Amino acid sequence: MRRPPIPAALLxxxxxxxxxxxxxxxxxxxxxxxxxxxxxxxVVASDRSRIRxxxxxxxxxxxxxxxxxxxxxxxxxRLDHGWSNxxxxxxxxxxxxxxxxAGARGETEAQMMRALxxxxxxxxxxxxxxxLDLALASRGEGAEGQDGEGFRLHVASALWGxxxxxxxxxxxxxxxxxxxxxxxxxxxxxxxxxxxxxxNGWVAERTxxxxxxxxxxxxxxxxTRLVVTNAVYFNAAWQFxxxxxxxxxxxxxxxxxxxxxxxxMTNHAQVRYGEGDxxxxxxxxxxxxxxxxxxxxxxxxxxxxxxxxxxWIEGVFASLGTRSVSMTLPKFxxxxxxxxxxxxxxxxxxxxxxxLADFSGIGGQGGLxxxxxxxxxxxxxxxxxxxxxxxxxxxxxxxxAPEPATIRFDRPFLFFIRDIATGAILFVGSVVDPSR
Numbered sequence: 429m430r431r432p433p434i435p436a437a438l439l440x441x442x443x444x445x446x447x448x449x450x451x452x453x454x455x456x457x458x459x460x461x462x463x464x465x466x467x468x469x470x471v472v473a474s475d476r477s478r479i480r481x482x483x484x485x486x487x488x489x490x491x492x493x494x495x496x497x498x499x500x501x502x503x504x505x506r507l508d509h510g511w512s513n514x515x516x517x518x519x520x521x522x523x524x525x526x527x528x529x530a531g532a533r534g535e536t537e538a539q540m541m542r543a544l545x546x547x548x549x550x551x552x553x554x555x556x557x558x559x560l561d562l563a564l565a566s567r568g569e570g571a572e573g574q575d576g577e578g579f580r581l582h583v584a585s586a587l588w589g590x591x592x593x594x595x596x597x598x599x600x601x602x603x604x605x606x607x608x609x610x611x612x613x614x615x616x617x618x619x620x621x622x623x624x625x626x627x628n629g630w631v632a633e634r635t636x637x638x639x640x641x642x643x644x645x646x647x648x649x650x651x652t653r654l655v656v657t658n659a660v661y662f663n664a665a666w667q668f669x670x671x672x673x674x675x676x677x678x679x680x681x682x683x684x685x686x687x688x689x690x691x692x693m694t695n696h697a698q699v700r701y702g703e704g705d706x707x708x709x710x711x712x713x714x715x716x717x718x719x720x721x722x723x724x725x726x727x728x729x730x731x732x733x734x735x736x737x738x739x740w741i742e743g744v745f746a747s748l749g750t751r752s753v754s755m756t757l758p759k760f761x762x763x764x765x766x767x768x769x770x771x772x773x774x775x776x777x778x779x780x781x782x783x784l785a786d787f788s789g790i791g792g793q794g795g796l797x798x799x800x801x802x803x804x805x806x807x808x809x810x811x812x813x814x815x816x817x818x819x820x821x822x823x824x825x826x827x828x829a830p831e832p833a834t835i836r837f838d839r840p841f842l843f844f845i846r847d848i849a850t851g852a853i854l855f856v857g858s859v860v861d862p863s864r
Contacts (some may be wrong), residue, residue, distance in 0.1 A: 465613055468591045473610035474600040482606075484552075484559040491547055492556040496522050498738045499545040499775075505736070506771040513762045515805040517660050517818030521768065523585060524658040524820040526557055527609065528798065530602040531790030536779050543777035554606035561607075571716030572665040574813035579716065580663040584634045585609040588627055588655040590616050594791050616652040624648050627655055631819045634659040638763075638806045638817035647800050647823055654790065654824040662816045664714035668697040670757075670811035680758055683730050691759045693811055699755075702747030709744050710755060714813065721814060722748075723757070761808040768801040768820075783827040790824070799825040 465472045500518030507514065522544060529540045530550065540546075546553055561583065568579035587603065589595060589611045603609045614623035624643055631642045639659065648655075670693040678692035700711040706727045713720045724744055769781055779785055785797035805818035 465589070465594065466592050468613055468615045468619070470613045471610045472589065472595060472600065472613060474597065474604035476601050476604045478608040479555070479558060479605050480562065482555040482559045482562070484555050488548055488552050488556045489559055489563075492553070492560060494738065495545040495547050497741065501736050501738060501741065502545065502775060503768075503771055506774045507766065513760075513764070515762065515764045515807045515816070515818075516766060516803055517805055517816075517820070520583075520658045520660045520805075520818045520820045521801075521803060523557065523583070523607075524656050524822050525772075525801070526553065527585065527587065527603060527607055527656050527658075528787075528822045528824065530554060531596070531599050531787045531796075532780070532785075533789050534786040536777075536784075536786040539777040539779050543772060543775040550602075554602050558606040567718045568664065568714075568716050571714065571718075572813075573663040574665055574808070574810070574815045575663065576812075577663070579665070579714075580636075580661060581719075582634065582661045583658065585656075585658045586630060587611040588614050588623065588657070590614070590653045593653055596789060596791055599790050616648055617650045620648045620650070620652075627657060627821070631657060631659045631821075635661045635806075635817035635819060636663075638815070639804045639819040642802060642804050642819045642821050643823070644802070647802065647821075649799070649825060651825045651827075652799070652823060653796060653826050656822040656824070657819065659819040660817060662814070664716075664719060665813035666811075667713040667715050667717060668695060668699065669813070670695045672811045675759065675811060678756070681729065685729070693757050693759060694755065695757075696752070696754045698750060699753050700748040701751045701753045702744065702749060704743055704747045707744065709747060710753065711748050721809075757809075759810050761810075763804065763806040766803040766805075768803055769798075772801060787824065795827045796824050797827060799823045 464470050496518065499522060503516075503518060503521070504514075507516070525540065525544055526546075529537065529544065529546070532540050537550075548556060564581070568581050571579035573579050585603075585607050586609055591613050595611060600611060603611070612626075614626055616623050624645070624647075627643050628641050632640050638661070642657070643655065674694045675691050676694075677689045679687045680690045680692075681687050699713065702709040702711075708725045708727070710723045710725075711720050712723070722744070773781060780787075780798045782797055787796040790796060800821070800823040802821045802823070803818070805816070807814070807816045
């Protein structure tokens with residue numbers, strides 16, 4: 429179903445956590461024995477391998493992270509979460525849309541570049557994503573997870589294309605070289621339920637069943653041609669765990685001023701702490717010392733960062749210094765389900781969601797547009813550490829052909845004779861009785 433044109437009209441705890449939640453060593457989807465785009469179940473991939481040592485200048489790597497951080501905060505300000513808990517993975521969203529962006533052309537490409545805060549040209553952007561992914565892949569070696577198992581930091585990407593559709597070799601090359609992703613052939617038109625089950629099962633498997641049904645019933649239509657997915661899973665123990673025996677009920681004041689009793693964890697450790705205009709901040713390292721969670725406490729109740737930007741978060745990070753800190757932190761566990769179309773339109777890429785979109789770089793032909801951008805995320809924080817997962821699905825559909833029209837000139841009508849090239853109208857008339 430064609431989506432009608434849409435007019436351009438407290439720091440999330442996932443910001444750092446998911447900005448680093450990548451691991452190229454995550455299990456790759458097992459390829460089928462065939463690569464025929466006309467056979468459902470096959471994997472159509474470039475004959476090129478992933479580039480494991482991309483030559484990316486340090487300046488490009490820094491520029492990518494800076495742009496992704498700006499996007500993360502800009503997206504936060506446009507999410508309609510009200511007074512609800514919120515968790516999302518800006519990196520998962522950026523990664524999934526970056527793969528989609530590889531097939532964008534013309535004004536669609538320009539709008540996506542601005543909205544996603546990409547500042548590098550495509551030829552440098554995708555290698556920079558690859559370098560960042562590979563740099564983060566080694567994190568947590570030998571460290572512990574929240575559940576007593578080993579530290580896990582996994583990301584996986586895959587694309588799911590309509591059987592029989594053609595996909596440009598250049599598009600498949602980018603996916604292979606910079607994202608290690610192949611294109612799985614499914615049948616959205618004749619077997620949408622099966623395609624839905626395969627995609628959702630793939631995401632659930634790669635998030636240890638924390639993210640289920642990323643693509644809901646009804647999101648897959650006969651006109652669906654491609655679904656781009658990115659899944660992230662993170663599981664790490666604190667470097668300085670909280671003692672479960674010290675956890676006790678304590679009051680927590682909500683945004684409306686009312687108070688509830690929740691399990692509060694307490695600890696005392698030598699960690700990084702900071703203060704600034706209107707906030708206190710705490711950085712809690714995970715086992716291995718390579719990743720951390722930064723928590724920001726606004727000084728005023730209700731000041732949850734609607735005005736935050738990259739300069740603000742850089743100020744928070746700059747304020748951190750090692751101190752002896754006594755801390756009290758609630759245990760929490762929740763998930764968020766987000767439809768990102770309207771926030772992305774508000775960020776400046778409306779054309780991608782209309783029939784005017786140009787994704788000719790995907791298959792060499794026009795007629796494709798983004799019909800949905802779906803995101804789910806989960807987080808659990810307790811005495812032992814943190815578990816978090818997220819997934820993003822970008823659903824790309826084919827513009828539906830209009831229904832056959834019927835018109836009968838069986839009542840008075842107007843007519844105009846005009847010059848097509850110039851638009852000049854040469855004659856104007858009306859017919860009220862053709863028998864005369």
